[in-house]
Amino acid sequence: MKGLYTALMCSFDEQGNVNEKGLREIVRYNIEVSEVDGLYVNGSTGENFLISTEQKKQIFEIVKDEVGDQVKLIAQVGSLNIEEASDLAKFVTDLGYDAISAVTPFYYKFDFEEIKDYYNTILEGVDTQLIIYSIPALTGVNMNLEQFGELFENEKIIGVKFTAPDFFLLERLRHAFPDKLIYSGFDEMLLSASVLNVDGAIGSTFNVNGKRAKQIFTLAQGGKIDEAREIQKVTNDLIEEILNNGLYQTIKEMLKTQGVNAGFVRKPMKQLTEERAIKARELAKKYL
Template sequence: MKNNQDMKGIYSALLVSFDENGKINEQGVREIIRHNIDKMKVDGLYVGGSTGENFMLSTEEKKEIFKIAKDEAKDEIKLIAQVGSINVYESVELAKFVTDLGYDAISAVTPFYYKFSFDEIKDYYNTIINSVDNRLIIYSIPFLTGVDMSVEQFGHTL
């Protein structure tokens, strides 16, 4: 497992640019990444979160954005990929994909919509993290997911 000490600093949530037909605008995404690196001087980017419209995208579109971000950022900054989904198989597929690309960490939103039990949520996170050699950040946003875990539950998750 990777050392967490190198993940310090300021991270920005990556916005995603779309064209007038709702398709990913690769050049626009690259410009946003360059702006974050060159002008904002961020230490890392959080790719695939709700700021980037992640939950409206297909698996292939998510992969496209992950590839663009890695290609543009290279190793200039750290990259965290949000791979969470209510479909754990998609989460595992994306976790493997970004780990193979060289992302520094993965993140996964708590599974939402269905009222998952705490044991099911634990299984979800363990399934994801056991599929890759990468560190995991739990993306908890109770206001949007309806999943509100206690500090004690976080401590027993992984």
Template sequence: MAQLITALLVPFDEQGKLMEESLRQVVEYNITENKVDGLYVGGSTGENFMLDTTTKKNIFKIVKEVAEDRIELIAQVGSLNIYEAKELAAYVVNELGYQKISSVTPFYYKFDFEEIKNYYFEIVKDVEAELIVYSIPALTGVNFSEDQFGELFENPKITGVKYTAGDFYLMERLRSRFPDKLMYSGFDEMLLPAAAVGIDGAIGSTFNVNAKRARQILTAVEGNDLATARKVQAETNDLIQKILANGLYNTLKLMLTEKGIDMGYCHLPMKHYTNEQVEVAQELVKEYM
């Protein structure tokens, strides 16, 4: 069965400070209520790229303290500052015991493929852990070809990809050519087609509030029950469409707040929510959770 892995939301107060107790609660909620197989910590959903190194380390530490070894943890350590990425990798692996790390492709500057390959090989060089390449071309502008994925996968420590893209032809080519590498899908609204290609897992932000339907989709596809998979994906996409229209991370946080976990605010420069957003989130909880 493909793994269901929540891309973890991180609660911040109005001043942008980490809300530690709420973080503990949202980790526990994902384990005991959502019953997910793992957490992806420090990704886009965790608003990671706006945080300082100390806060990133604190988040990795708290998540591990709460989750212990009950579920799989993947630490996203990627950073435009490669030395920070290496420091975070060493910290999570050597001091906290994470077994998998992940790293976004370096962004902003137009790095060529050799530079990106060096970045990944450098990050894994000194740590005993598997690394999952985080490919999200819509946000980074970095598109790998099939052969370029192949070059990255030649490093035995690079064991898979978190594929957040809608190119299912490339996804299928990678799946067929690298059957021993892990393929995690990243777009929750395309979970059904990704599951049909044959993923090892799905990593998504909306699993914080919609894990049960996501699990039903994976189970239905694996049981060749396409009618159920389509029905549940359609319900899921009705929800995701409304979440996106209301502001993705604000709405996910507000929905969990409505469920009793105070998730605070998004980190500036992301907007703080409005009263209208709160009302929509409350309605979504009533209708879908």
């Protein structure tokens, strides 16, 4: 399960329906061009929190059907509706996904006992392994070392997708839990996280920048820090432009220049203006 995973985009049509052909093209591009080790399906980048349960299932099915056993698949099933999360966990396990992941429950201020119960409930009666999805900037949920340790006591919880700039906590986690899988979540911090010996990374920009990300990770693992830093610099030039222009929209527009029908974003996200679309195409020309 180690390595680089693309946080997969989904292609939607103008009405917000899943565009099956476009989704299959995004999957193929990631496998054949970006050459990532796996896909993280229905995460933030997949606009998961904007779609229905039926659409989530549709996407899980299409991706598994397109991938087969070519690369590893992690299914993000976390939801504020715990029955939905449990149902999706069973659904993807039956489909043959390699692991599940679940975002920490957000919006309401859940205490740690509630968070722990959420994970244990999702895993009840389902024969799979789970990766915690920790993204405090979006969820407001900050867990400390001891709390991660308590969650990790459940042997089915095999790791964490760590999307935070807290490198002190990341180092402490790595040191305390050498046998758990730690994935870096911020692509602009991949080199720094790799130096701390993470097992892999999961990122949105890998949809278009997967090759550079792989180089950063591999070079860092081999101790070639100067070379890795050069590539992280180019990567961050790109990420800075993408973030300024509109994250998911810009990645979609860049994919379109490569013949991949990445479609539209779902409301309430707004589409790119023509000016920003032109900028995205320029970025594709320069970086892809």
